Structure formats: C-alpha cells, structure tokens
Amino acid sequence: MLPLLPFTRYALILIPAIASMYLESYVSNGTYVFFILLFFWVAELRRTIFKKSVWMLLIEIGFGGWLSYQYDGLLFILFYSTLLTYLNTFHRHIRYSFLGIQLVLLNMSLQAQPSSYYVIANLLLFAQSLLLLHMRRVEQNKVDIELLYDQLRRQHYELDEARMQLLDYARQVENIAQLDERNRISRDIHDDLGHQLIRLKMMMEAALRILPTQMDKGMEMLTSVRDQLTNSMELLRSTVRRLKPDDDSMQTFTLSRLIEGLTKEKGISIEVDIQGMPYVLYPSLAFILYRNAQEAITNAIRHGGATAVQIQLIYETKQITMNVSNNGKTPVGETIKGLGMTGMEERSKLIGGQLHVAIEKSFTVTTILPTFRQTQ
Structure with missing residues (x-):
C-alpha cells in the first residue's frame, strides 16, 4: 500500500461516520460510536497483523455492509475504504471475487436509500476500481522497466568486460608471437652462428700454434677461417633482417x-x-x-x-x-x-x-x- 493510502482509508471511515451522525437520528449515539471504533479496530488489525488474511477481509466487508444497512447515512462509503486495501494486493481471481461481493452488499445496504444513492454509489465503486487497477498497472510497468534497465546495464557491463578481455587477449597474442619469434631467432643464433664462431676460434688457435713450424698449412687454415667468417657474417645479416621487416612489409x-x-x-x-x-x-x-x-x-x-x-x-x-x-x-x-x-x-x-x-x-x-x- 502506498504511503498516502492509509490516511485516505481512515479518512473514508471517519468523515462519513461523523457526517452520518448529523444527517441521521440514532437511538444511541454511544452504541453507534462503539461500532465505528470497532470497525476502526478491524481495519487496523488488517493493516498491521492480518495483511493478507482473506477471512479478515470478509469480516471487514460484511461488518461495513451491516453498518451501512443498519445506520444508513453516508456509511456506504466504508466500502470504498475497504476497496483500497485489496485491489492492488491479492491475486486477480480473489480481487474480482471480493469486488463482486462488495457490489452485492453495497446495493443491499442501500435498500432504504433514494434511487440516486444507488447510481452514485455504484458509479463511485466502478470509478475507484478502475483507478486502482490503473495505478497497479502503472506500478507494475515501472517495476518491469526498472528490471529491464538493470538487465541492460548488467549486459552493458558484461559486454564492456568482454571487450576489454578481447583487447587484452589480442595484446597477449601479439606479445606471445613476438616472444616466439625472438626465441626462434635466439636459437638460430645459438645453434648456427654460435657453433660456427666456436669452431672458428679453435681453428685460429690451431693455426697460430702450427704457423711458426708449418707456414703453408697454417696459412691454409687461416684462409678457411676467413671464408667461414664471411658465411657467418651473411648468416648474421639475414638474422638481423628477420628482426626488422622490410619496408614493404x-x-x-x-x-x-x-x-x-x-x-x-x-x-x-x-x-x-x-x-x-x-x-x-x-x-x-x-x-x-x-x-x-x-x-x-x-x-x-x-x-x-x-x-x-x-x-x-x-x-x-x-x-x-x-x-x-x-x-x-x-x-x-x-x-x-x-x-x-x-x-x-x-x-x-x-x-x-x-x-x-x-x-x-x-x-x-x-x-x-x-x-x-x-x-x-
């Protein structure tokens, strides 16, 4: 129930009760006040303790109908006070069942009233019912829109997170590809160029040892070292070119x-x-x-x-x-x-x-x- 509805509900009890005392002549005003306070008590019990009790709702509808029939005046407005409490809360079939019960009791309680009372009372009941149902539909639409907004916002966050993960994945793939290429090039340098340089170093040391005694053989070994150094330099150049792609690439x-x-x-x-x-x-x-x-x-x-x-x-x-x-x-x-x-x-x-x-x-x-x- 909306915050304003309890005040409206009790106003629809108090105002017709006081007005009926001036419009009608009752045998005992004390008894009348007692029953009105009793109706207040039933309404308060339903608001605080028995919020969704079907039996308490039946008691309030029946009690309100009896008051309207017994004391006449404007007490038929008590039906409108009760209508505020269940048309937006109970299940659809229960709502319409109680609305039919109220409609029957309302017309029964107005038997001693002028015909204009019938018309006004029924029109007010239908108008209030339509208004409350419209308010319920608007409230439900508001809840649905808020739920949809939350879902869209959550999906937006998920999409943004997926995009960031995709970007991170792309950077990781690029880094892994670069790392693999560096590892491959380092293995080529180690396996090919490194072994060639070690072999050339050994050949030069051997040439230096035999050069004083075997000049021809030492010069032959140095010539072989020179040729292999040329091949090693070509291998180094090709490796460097792979590190830096050409301008066309x-x-x-x-x-x-x-x-x-x-x-x-x-x-x-x-x-x-x-x-x-x-x-x-x-x-x-x-x-x-x-x-x-x-x-x-x-x-x-x-x-x-x-x-x-x-x-x-x-x-x-x-x-x-x-x-x-x-x-x-x-x-x-x-x-x-x-x-x-x-x-x-x-x-x-x-x-x-x-x-x-x-x-x-x-x-x-x-x-x-x-x-x-x-x-x-």
Whole structure:
C-alpha cells in the first residue's frame, strides 16, 4: 500500500461516520460510536497483523455492509475504504471475487436509500476500481522497466568486460608471437652462428700454434677461417633482417600506400591533413584506419562520383580520429548501411571505437579509435 493510502482509508471511515451522525437520528449515539471504533479496530488489525488474511477481509466487508444497512447515512462509503486495501494486493481471481461481493452488499445496504444513492454509489465503486487497477498497472510497468534497465546495464557491463578481455587477449597474442619469434631467432643464433664462431676460434688457435713450424698449412687454415667468417657474417645479416621487416612489409597497411595506389589506379585527388603530434600506432589500429579509409574512398567514387577526397587525422592523447570527406554527390533521404559500412562499424567497435556518418556540406565518415597509450 502506498504511503498516502492509509490516511485516505481512515479518512473514508471517519468523515462519513461523523457526517452520518448529523444527517441521521440514532437511538444511541454511544452504541453507534462503539461500532465505528470497532470497525476502526478491524481495519487496523488488517493493516498491521492480518495483511493478507482473506477471512479478515470478509469480516471487514460484511461488518461495513451491516453498518451501512443498519445506520444508513453516508456509511456506504466504508466500502470504498475497504476497496483500497485489496485491489492492488491479492491475486486477480480473489480481487474480482471480493469486488463482486462488495457490489452485492453495497446495493443491499442501500435498500432504504433514494434511487440516486444507488447510481452514485455504484458509479463511485466502478470509478475507484478502475483507478486502482490503473495505478497497479502503472506500478507494475515501472517495476518491469526498472528490471529491464538493470538487465541492460548488467549486459552493458558484461559486454564492456568482454571487450576489454578481447583487447587484452589480442595484446597477449601479439606479445606471445613476438616472444616466439625472438626465441626462434635466439636459437638460430645459438645453434648456427654460435657453433660456427666456436669452431672458428679453435681453428685460429690451431693455426697460430702450427704457423711458426708449418707456414703453408697454417696459412691454409687461416684462409678457411676467413671464408667461414664471411658465411657467418651473411648468416648474421639475414638474422638481423628477420628482426626488422622490410619496408614493404611495414607499409602494407599505411595510408600513404593506400593514397599512392588509389591515385594511380583511380586518378582521384587525395589530400591529407594531420593535426596533433603523430605517434606510432598498434598494427591493429593502423589496419582498421587503412580499411575504413579504403572503404570510404571506394564508396565515394562508386556511389558519389567523387573526384577529390580529404583525409583528416587528429592525434590526441588517448584516441585518434580520422575524417574522410569527399566532393561527390550526397545521398538523398535516409542512408542505408551496406555491407561495407557495416564492416567499418564492426571493425571500429571491436576495439572500443566508434563510427559516425555526417551529411552536411559533404559526405563525411568519421572513425574514432582508442590508442591505449600509457601517458605520464
């Protein structure tokens, strides 16, 4: 029961009880007051102790009907006081059963009253019933909405946690791959280069020992050491090259390579505006920027007939923003996301980024990615 309902309930007992004393002439006002106080006591017992007792509710309805029939006046309003207590609490079938009982007893208690009383009393009963049922429905909807909000908030937290775990997993995979490559290279150096250097050291020591007595054989051994040192140097160079990939491998997914390729193939003009202090990006971030820029430019040429594209890169402390706009025709009406635009959005959201499309002076696709940089 809502906080305001108990006051309303007792007001619907007290006010008609006092008004009936002035409207009607009772043989004994003391007896009348006693029964009214007794009804108060029953109502209080139901509020404090027997909140969901069906029998106590039946007693209150029957007692209220008897008071209304016995003392007339405005005591039929006692039915409305009782109605406040069960229409929002009991089960649906019980509610409607008691509502039918109250309706019958209400009309029975008004037998000695004018016909206008019947009409007013029944209309008030139906109006109050509808109002209480509507309040119950609104309260239930509020509870359902709060429950749904809690579920959505919990799912949002779970999704955010899963995203962070995915990012952590990607970093771990990258670190493990780097560690495996370092281990492989260290084994190659140890197994190949290390053994060759040890053998060459032994050969040089032997050559130094025999050189004073066997000049020809010593020179032959030193020549062999020189040739093997040349092979060892080549092995060292190839190992170093594996540590540092060539320029083609490093620049496969860079915007400069993309601009160069599109300018040659499509004959389109591409301008790049860099704001902020550039810094090295994770390969995964560079790949997403490359693919999103590629898709945005391809769509501009295919759908908008663009001849010029502007790419703006904004380097910030914790994120990088890329705006790709063109001079092509802007779409009319609502923009429908195709497979390309959906792929751009999915790639961005995978690492916690965002993708926005704006149609103002030009069609602009904005990619915002977190950079996960550790700043002092």
